[in-house]
Amino acid sequence: MDTYDVVIVGSGPAGMGAAFSLIRKNPQAHILMIDQEKFSTGGMRNDCKMNFTYPIGFPEEYWSKEQAEEYLEEVTEFLKPDIMPKCNIEIYQRRAQRLGCSLLEIRQTHLGTDGGLRLIKQLLAKLQDHGVDLSLGEAMLSVDEQEKTIRTDKREIGFRTLLVAPGRKGFHFLQQLMHTLGVPFVDNIVDIGIRVETRIEHYPIVRDYYDPKFYFPEKVRTFCTNSGNAHVVKERYATERGDIWYSVNGHAYSADTSRDTGLVNFAILKTVRFTAPLASGQAFAENLGMQAALMGGGKPLMQRVGDFRLGSRSKEGSFNSDLYDFEPSLRDCCPGDISLAMPAKILRAIWKAMKNLDTIVPGVLHPSTIMYYPEIKLYANKPQYQDDYFQVAPDIFFAGDGAGTSRGITAAWASGIRAARGIARRLDS
Ligand SMILES: Cc1cc2nc3c(=O)[nH]c(=O)nc-3n(C[C@H](O)[C@H](O)[C@H](O)COP(=O)(O)OP(=O)(O)OC[C@H]3O[C@@H](n4cnc5c(N)ncnc54)[C@H](O)[C@@H]3O)c2cc1C
Numbered sequence: 001m002d003t004y005d006v007v008i009v010g011s012g013p014a015g016m017g018a019a020f021s022l023i024r025k026n027p028q029a030h031i032l033m034i035d036q037e038k039f040s041t042g043g044m045r046n047d048c049k050m051n052f053t054y055p056i057g058f059p060e061e062y063w064s065k066e067q068a069e070e071y072l073e074e075v076t077e078f079l080k081p082d083i084m085p086k087c088n089i090e091i092y093q094r095r096a097q098r099l100g101c102s103l104l105e106i107r108q109t110h111l112g113t114d115g116g117l118r119l120i121k122q123l124l125a126k127l128q129d130h131g132v133d134l135s136l137g138e139a140m141l142s143v144d145e146q147e148k149t150i151r152t153d154k155r156e157i158g159f160r161t162l163l164v165a166p167g168r169k170g171f172h173f174l175q176q177l178m179h180t181l182g183v184p185f186v187d188n189i190v191d192i193g194i195r196v197e198t199r200i201e202h203y204p205i206v207r208d209y210y211d212p213k214f215y216f217p218e219k220v221r222t223f224c225t226n227s228g229n230a231h232v233v234k235e236r237y238a239t240e241r242g243d244i245w246y247s248v249n250g251h252a253y254s255a256d257t258s259r260d261t262g263l264v265n266f267a268i269l270k271t272v273r274f275t276a277p278l279a280s281g282q283a284f285a286e287n288l289g290m291q292a293a294l295m296g297g298g299k300p301l302m303q304r305v306g307d308f309r310l311g312s313r314s315k316e317g318s319f320n321s322d323l324y325d326f327e328p329s330l331r332d333c334c335p336g337d338i339s340l341a342m343p344a345k346i347l348r349a350i351w352k353a354m355k356n357l358d359t360i361v362p363g364v365l366h367p368s369t370i371m372y373y374p375e376i377k378l379y380a381n382k383p384q385y386q387d388d389y390f391q392v393a394p395d396i397f398f399a400g401d402g403a404g405t406s407r408g409i410t411a412a413w414a415s416g417i418r419a420a421r422g423i424a425r426r427l428d429s
Contacts, residue, residue: 001149001155001156001157001158002032002155002157002158003157003158003159003160004030004031004032004133004157004158004159004160005026005029005030005031005159005160005161005427006018006022006029006030006031006032006159006160006161006162006163006423006427007031007032007033007034007150007157007159007161007162007163008031008032008033008034008163008165009033009034009035009140009150009162009163009164009165009166010033010035010040010164010165010166010167010170010400011033011034011035011039011040011120011124011134011136012040012044012165012167012400012401012412013040013044013400013409013410013412013413013416014165014167014399014400014401014403014405014406014412014413014415014416014419015033015035015040015163015165015399015400015416016040016123016127016413016416017075017399017412017413017414017415017416017417017420018163018165018399018416018417018419018420018423019031019033019127019132019416019420020078020123020126020127021074021416021417021420021421021424022420022423022424023127023130023131023132025420025424026424026427026428027130029427030133031131031132031133032132032133032134032135032157033127033132033133033134033135034134034135034136034138034139034140034152035135035136035137035138036137036138036139036140036153037136037137038136038137039117039120039136040120044116044119044120044409045113045116045117045120046113046116046233046249046251047110047112047113047116047224047226047250047251047252048110048111048112048113048115048116048119048409049108049109049110049111049210049211049224049226049409050079050081050108050109050110050111050408050409050410051106051107051108051211051408051409051410052072052075052076052081052083052106052107052108052109052410053072053104053105053106053107054068054069054072055068056104056106056213056408056411057406057407057408057409057410057411057412058406058407058411058414059404059405059406059407059411061382062404062405062415063411063414068411068414071414071417071418072410072414074414074417075410075413075414075417078413079410079413081107081109082109083107083108083109084108084109084110084210086105086208086209086210087208087209088208088209089103089105089208089209092205092208092209092212092360092361093105095359095360096214096356096360099356099359099360100217101214101215101216101217101353101356101360102214102215103212103213103214103215103360104213104214104215106213108210108211110210110211110252110254111254112229112251112252112253112254112255113251113252113253113254114253114254115254135154138152138153138154139152139153140152140164140166140173141153142176142177142180143162143177143180143181143396145180145181145393145394145396148160148162148395150162159395160395160426160427161395161396161397161423161426161427162395162396162397163397163398163399163416163419163420163423164177164396164397164398164399164403165398165399165400165402165403165412165415165416165419166400166402167400167401167402167412168377168378168401168402169237169402170402171282171378171380171381171402172240173402174381174383174398174402174403175187175381178381178383178392181392181393181396182393183383183384183392183393184383184384185381185382185383185384186382187280187281187282187380187381187382187404188273188274188275188278188280188281188380188382189271189272189273189274189281189380189382190271190272190274190281190282190284190285190376190377190378190380191223191269191270191271191272191376191377192269192270192272192285192288192342192346192374192375192376193220193223193267193268193269193270193346193350193373193374193375193376194267194268194338194342194350194371194372194373194374194375195232195248195249195250195265195266195267195371195372195373195375196265196266196267196268196354196364196369196370196371196372197232197250197263197264197265197328197329197330197369197370197372198263198264198265198363198364198366198368198369198370199262199263199264199325199326199366199368200227200262200263200264201363202363202364202366202368202369203227203264203266203361203363203364204361204363205361206225206227206264210225210227211224211225211226211266212225214353214357214360216349216352216353216356216357217349217352217353218270218349218352218353219270219271219272219349220268220269220270220271220349220350220352220353221268221269221271222266222267222268222357223266223267223268223269224249224250224266224267225250225264225265225266226250226251226252226264226265226266227252227263227264227265228252228253228255228256228260228261229252229253229254229255229256229259229260229261230250230251230252230261230263230264230265230329231250231251231252231261231265231329231330232248232249232250232265232328232329232330232333232372233248233249233250233251233330234246234247234248234249234299234300234330234332234333235247235248235249237286237289237378239286239290243286243290244293244298245286245289245290245292245293246289246292246293246299246300247289247300247374247375247376247377247378248300248330248333248372248373248374248375249267249375250265250266250267261329262326263326263329265329267375268350268353268354268357269375269377270346270349270350272284272346281380282378282380282381285376285378285380288341288342288343288374288376289374289376291341292338292341292373292374295334295336295340295341296333296334296336296341297334299332299333299334300330300333300334300372300373300374301333301334301335301336301337301338301341301372301373301374302314302328302330302333302334302335302336302370302371302372302373303335303336303337303338303370303371303373304324304367304368304369304370304371305365305366305367305368305369305370305371306324306367306368307337308337308338308339308371309367312337313335313336313337313340314335314336314337315335316335324367324368325368326368328370328372330372333372338371338373341373341374342373342374377407380404381402381403381404382404383398383403383404385398387422388418388422389418389419389421389422389423389425390403390405390415390418390419390422391419391422395426397419397422397423398419399412399415399416399418399419400412400415400416403415405418
């Protein structure tokens with residue numbers, strides 16, 4: 001059986017952040033990184049828009065501003081982002097403020113889905129150059145805390161320290177591990193909303209600010225804006241029982257005007273925090289996903305704003321008349337009525353936010369604008385950590401979105417560095 005000083009599960013930004021930090025501080029450490037896929041499946045591979053300003057991506061219960069900024073410095077130093085310029089921000093900020101909303105000004109870079117793929121390849125090659133053993137296409141199945149081994153679908157591996165960073169798709173897997181390890185956790189917060197798609201001329205702010213972060217009352221915000229060669233996509237999820245549902249998402253390729261769709265898409269999400277007796281925000285979100293799949297014949301729903309305003313469902317015809325003048329970039333979606341599938345409280349808050357947004361950036365509520373539902377973010381696991389470095393059991397650490405320590409690439413990277421500091425302390429002791 002092979003035994004390593006550090007075994008890292010997951011080659012997303014959390015795993016990468018940890019690996020590069022360890023290489024620098026513990027160059028002698030014998031490190032293995034495994035991933036169940038041949039390639040990281042997270043956001044570095046999809047759009048790769050990176051945010052370098054707190055609190056974007058940093059859950060405030062785990063990160064103070066000072067702490068996040070200290071780690072962000074290290075992330076910035078390593079990734080050397082090419083920060084995108086912004087203009088006319090004050091105009092939008094003033095309008096937002098008058099309505100009780102705000103627009104955050106943040107440092108961003110956008111590599112695009114193609115640029116993200118190139119970056120991942122470079123990073124994996126760099127890890128190998130530094131002597132990290134990589135095993136792609138190998139899935140961790142379980143851990144034996146006493147024996148200090150993990151079982152994968154290929155073998156048993158020994159570890160001195162273990163970092164598990166399986167991302168949002170590893171949500172259930174992490175919950176299973178927490179049950180095995182006896183780690184107390186809650187998952188009571190979830191982000192639920194829609195993805196909006198419209199012509200760029202109906203949301204021209206994106207020419208001034210690539211991914212504008214608006215905050216509205218009732219914990220609603222815009223999130224993950226994509227424009228240029230931009231597309232709405234669907235992500236497949238399975239519940240613990242094996243039921244399938246889809247969340248929509250969006251991405252764009254790097255700037256190439258010859259391939260522009262002329263469209264922009266972004267999410268409007270409401271954060272919902274549950275209290276007793278509801279045990280799991282995740283279970284609630286999955287039920288909503290299943291409900292939408294039930295109404296959409298197994299697909300997500302889409303509705304034109306014009307139909308929504310008239311209280312009518314969208315039909316195939318809503319997608320080819322003269323007013324409804326652009327094709328949805330996600331065709332594999334069911335025209336329908338999102339108000340039949342979405343809880344009233346969430347829908348009311350999101351529609352109100354959209355009306356505010358339409359006052360700040362006039363045009364976004366054009367009748368042709370499409371609302372896709374559901375968009376759900378699964379990063380609600382909140383393990384009880386034993387120290388400041390995301391240790392959950394002796395020599396076992398978690399990091400990244402699946403473990404609730406981040407909600408974006410740069411914060412996931414930072415959480416990997418933070419776990420690596422804890423790991424380095426264990427290796428030195
Ligand atoms: C479509 C899409 C677009 C996004 N766009 C952006 C964006 O533009 N900007 C941004 O900041 N964030 C974006 N995000 C969010 C971003 O992906 C995450 O915040 C970030 O990737 C989290 O990093 P992570 O390392 O925690 O997890 P991930 O990046 O998800 O990596 C986890 C890795 O662990 C592997 N894994 C899971 N379980 C196991 C197992 N049992 N054994 C072995 N390996 C396993 C997975 O295959 C995966 O490669 C996007 C997410 C999606 C889904």
